[in-house]
Amino acid sequence: MKRIRQSKILELIDQYEIETQEDLGQRLLQAGFRVTQATISRDIRELALTKVAGSNGRPKYAAMDYGGGSSQAYSERYARVLQDGMVSITQADNLVVIRTVSGMAMAVAAAVDALGIEEIAGSIAGDDTIMCAVKTAELVPEVIEKIRMNQ
DSSP states (O other): OHHHHHHHHHHHHHHSOOOSHHHHHHHHHHTTOOOOHHHHHHHHHHTTEEEEEOTTSSEEEEEOOSSSSOHHHHHHHHHHHHHHHEEEEEEETTEEEEEESTTOHHHHHHHHHHTTOTTEEEEEEOSSEEEEEESOGGGHHHHHHHHHHTO
16 A cells, blocks of 8 residues: 555656645545555655755655666756755855755755765755855865856
8 A cells, every 4th residue: 555655646746746745645635545644754755755846936846766767867857956946055164055945955955965075074954054064164165166066
């Protein structure tokens, strides 16, 4: 049942611009699946869903393709997430602070992480802000340039 439900979730987010867990729950109910918010949350985590900008500019759920597509297609998806989600990028000592469209910080942080920038020791994302700890303050301009080049 879980596999069928998760397949349906992937189908629904591909077909509709689903912005919230509540929206997803309603669509699942209409499709004949009675689920709790906890189940939806677990499915989102297991499916590694992220939020990307929808056609209306608001964040919607999307599946990131980690395997099946080409690495070029994968890179293009992340570039699109950076382009659509990033509002600004600045330095604060040894931190790179990235402001995003509301609700997009996790997706943009995943895109930054996927770049594999060695100088970044780690990052943390909220709703609309990401902070990347860079190994030294001197490396921050180089990190900012690498992020912008992939946008």
